[in-house]
Amino acid sequence: MDTPRKTVGLLGGAPRGTPPRGKSRRRTDLTPYAFLLPGVALFCLVVAYPLSRSLQISFYDWAVVPTQESRFIGFDNYLRGLQDGQFWLSMANVGVYLVVTVPGQIAIGMFLAVLLDARLPARGLFRVLFYLPVVTSWVVVALLFKYLFTTDGGAINWVLHDMLHLVDHNVPWLQQRWTGLLAVCALGIWKGVGWSMVIFLAALTGVSSELKDAAAIDGANAWQRFVNVSLPAIRRTLLFVIVMLIIGGFNVFISILLMTEGGPAGSTEVPLTYMYKQAFDFLDFGYASALSFLLAIVIAVISFVQFHLFRDDAIGARR
Amino acid sequence: MKRTRALTVATALILGAAACGTGGGAGGQSKDPVEKLPPGKKVSGEITFWHAYGAGGNEVKQLEKKVIPAFEKEHPGAKVKPVTVQYDKLHQKLVTAAAGQSLPDVVRSDLIWVPELAELGVLVPLSEALPDFKKLSGQTFEGPLATNLYKGKHYGLPLDTNTKVLLYNDSTLKAAGVDGPPKTFDDLRAAAPKLAARKDFVLAEADTSGWNLLPYIWSNGGEMTNKEITKSDGYLNGEKSVEAVQLLVDLYKAKGLPKLVLGGAGATPAADGLAKGKYATTVEGPWIYPPVQKQYPKFKMKGAPFPKGDADSVSVVGGESVVVTTASKEKALAAEFSRFLLTPKAQKLMAETGQISVLKSLSEEMSKLEPSYEPYMKQLETARPRPTTPAWTKVDEILSKQVQLAIRGEVPVKKALDEAVAQIDPLLARG
Incomplete structure (x- = not known):
């Protein structure tokens, strides 16, 4: 360094x-x-x-009760984790969550930030409204979304089935893998979009208006001004938001735990809920610890890659 | 250089601190001779009692206003502090407390947790500690009592018992032209399309866990494990068990089972569906009566024996046991309180609130006390407990998941149960 x-x-x-x-x-x-x-x-x-x-x-067959002896088993817990299909499924699920929520939060957050950067009546009110989900409790909104996505009598199905007649039966949202993940992603985006909006908004305010005016005089339309002037100017902020969102995405826990409990049949499990289950339902603390370190390794590798992308970009910007 | 060294030292210090104690140092309480807790001794002091009696009904009120005061009156100077824990949270709370060595003196535990807690070494083996254990346990039903057995010792005394019967909505059945509640698996199969034609469901099952599944397996002549509970291969994946699970798979395919069985949030709960006439039948315990009567006063719920397959109708035993923890400082008082909970007086008080007594002597009185108990008392004669193993929580999760996959049509039943057996048997072998 x-x-x-x-x-x-x-x-x-x-x-x-x-x-x-x-x-x-x-x-x-x-x-x-x-x-x-x-x-x-x-x-x-x-x-x-x-x-x-x-x-x-993580190196022990850990006994929960202090009076009982724990057995040293070396890397057995780690090997078990590497061969555990359910653990890798949970990694795949968090991957899906990242692929959906990170671009989702960035695109919508950016869109809102650009809108609210313009001179708009009641701009302050909208800024507060869009930021509100960020400061609400995960538990409260997770339960709220659970009710929205309830199969029989949920608001989403009511709109789709009873009102618009788009589907001929109630969709069992939280009772199957892909729709369940979709519901959780929807919550993730809804709750996170205000945060990226605020960060983008702060960055956009810093973009020199002279540059924008100059581009306008050169005949650039609004979209061209955004892509060629504003976006390059807030590039570093964009990268920062991506890194933070990816780290945050790996930590998805409360929404899954409360909305699907990792079910049905473990199909919406994410690493954190799976670890939690191993430790507190099955008392397998050794295994849960080993899984947490496996996850840490994966996150470290991803962060390492990001760090390099970041650095290259910094050099590129300096040139 | 200097910085690296400081870092190394710090890391070493932390790791050193962490390395202390992998347990086992405290001298193994299990090896100590069991303290004898004879009856009739003068007891005093204070004990804490954790339970998951429902606050919705009158259970908590009855316990706190009648049962405990009666005990305290009989034993001046003794005090019982009851703590209500939500049922869903109790298992985790017990485990956390066991790890943190902060268990209360007495616990009303679900009978399926007793072997697990016994394996953790946090329970007093009552069959050794109570000189009058034989007398106490002799008054209770064998099924519930057996669930307290772990490695040759009884770690708890049954406190209340229950089972599940088939509950049905007469008018829904009649509207579909089905005569009376289904008595056999074939009846269920035959009624399914008739109800499906009216967009109703013949049977609502809320889950695929052992609690839901085992009655089907047993009533078809299948088994989950061998008698010694050391292996499930050849039992859980045996022909009769596969057939029983196939029934549920077929019913789901024929739109005879609502999506409720897929678990998770969403579908109309069994009791609501039954009362509203959407579900023709469901399988539930006696505790469902008070809330249903409260919410749907016009609905007359009826009970019938669990439907049978190739064997007789066999349902599953549920219930709670009272256990005394090794952490208790007032074991004599804890034991005396446990005895009191098993007296006809305390048992009758709790029976008034929906808790079926475990005392054989009260079995006749139960149905008089509460007419809805009648089918349950009959079903209890043949009902069986789930396999008693300390690994039950995990075994149950494996079973539940594989059957879930089968019902979703992702895996054939036989293959799903083979997979469950492959995962369950190593756990059972550990004992």
């Missing part, structure tokens, strides 16, 4: 030139650590310790 050399290092923060006495020198050396301590302690307590403990558990 090419960290700028000019920055004063954490170690040896005292300015050179004035040779300090031993005693005061030591004090300055310790000061930054004293400031770091609370943060580091908290990090160790709530992140590092559980993480390493979970790594340890």
Whole structure:
């Protein structure tokens, strides 16, 4: 990593030139650590310790009750995970979720951001309205969507079947794989679109109006101005949103747990719900921990790839 | 350089901290001799009692206002603190509490969890601890009692029992020209198209778990496992079991089973469908009466024996057991409270709210107390418990999933059950 050399290092923060006495020198050396301590302690307590403990558990046939002995089984849990079709199905499902919700949130978020960037009556009100789902509770809206997508008597089926007569029977939305995933994706997009909208909106406000005016004078229409002026200007923001949405997408949990419970027959399971089931339904904490590390490896690989794309883009932008 | 070293040290420290304790160090409570808890001793102190009695009916009220005060009156100085836990949450709460060593003194546990908790080593083996265990258990039905057995010891006493019978809507059946409730699998098959023609369903099953499935298998002469509950190969995938599951698959195909069976959210619940006349029959326990009567006062629900296939009508035993935990500091009081819950007095009080007593001596009185109990009492004579294994939660999930695939038509029944057996047998072999 090419960290700028000019920055004063954490170690040896005292300015050179004035040779300090031993005693005061030591004090300055310790000061930054004293400031770091609370943060580091908290990090160790709530992140590092559980993480390493979970790594340890993943190598054991873990006994839930402390008085019973856990058996060390090496990489058995990991091998089991690699051969577990249900785990890979859950990975495929989260893949579907990402493929649908990430572009969905970006496209709709961008569309709304462009609209609300223009001078519009009651612009503030619309901004609040579209952002509202972001701040609502996942549990509440997941239950709400569950009722919307209920087979008999759900609002969606009422519209499709009773009102518009588009289908000749009630669609069992949450009772089969693809429609179930679709419903969950719909919730994901609805809930997330406000967030990407706000980020895009902030970036769009920063796009120089002179550039846009210049393009307009050159005869570019609105679409051309968007594609050739605004979009390149907010490119970095776009990449940031993509990275955040992908990371967030892997964490999809509450909506699946509440809307389909990973069912029917495990067909809408995602990694987090599957792990949860292994740990808290089947008490197989070792296996659940191993799965969580397998997932972490997958996310690390994806992040690594993204990081490289990011860097290349940064270089490209500089040129 | 310096930074790397500091990082290494920090990592090592954290890992070192994590490495401490993989359990087993606390000296294995299970090896200690079991403390004897004789009856009639003077007890005092306070115990906590976790239960999942329904707050909707009068169960919680009856427990808190009548049963517990009666116990406390008989034992001055003793106090019982009841804690209501929602049924869906109780299993997880018990497991978490077991791991965190914070279990209450006494638990009213679903009978299917008792072997699992016993395997975790958190329950007092009552058959060893109570000198009068034989006397207490002798008063109860054998079916519910057997569910408390794990590796030769009884870890709980049955508290209430139930089973499922066929409930039906007379007018829906009549409207489709079906005479009376289906008595056999063939009756179900024959009635299905008649009801389907009116867009009604002959039978509503809410799930494909063992609780739903086993009555069909047993009533067709099939089995889930061998007697020792060590293997399911040749039983769960045996001819009679396959036939029983095939019945459900065929009914679903013929639009005789509503989408309710697919699980998940959505389809009209069995009780509502039955009361509204959409579902002609369903299979449910006695607890369904109070809410249905409350919500649909005009609807007269009727009960009949579970339909039979190639064997006699056999339904599944459900119910709860009372267990005492090893974590309890007041085991004598906990044991005394368990005894009290099994007295005719306490049993009758709870029976008034929909809890069928496990006492053989009260069996006659049950139907008088509540006429809707009658078919249940008859069905209980032949009803059987689900296989008692500590791995039941997982076994049930495997079975449920494979049968689900079969009903959806994704896998032939035989293949689905073969797959279930392949996954279940290693779990049963572990014991």
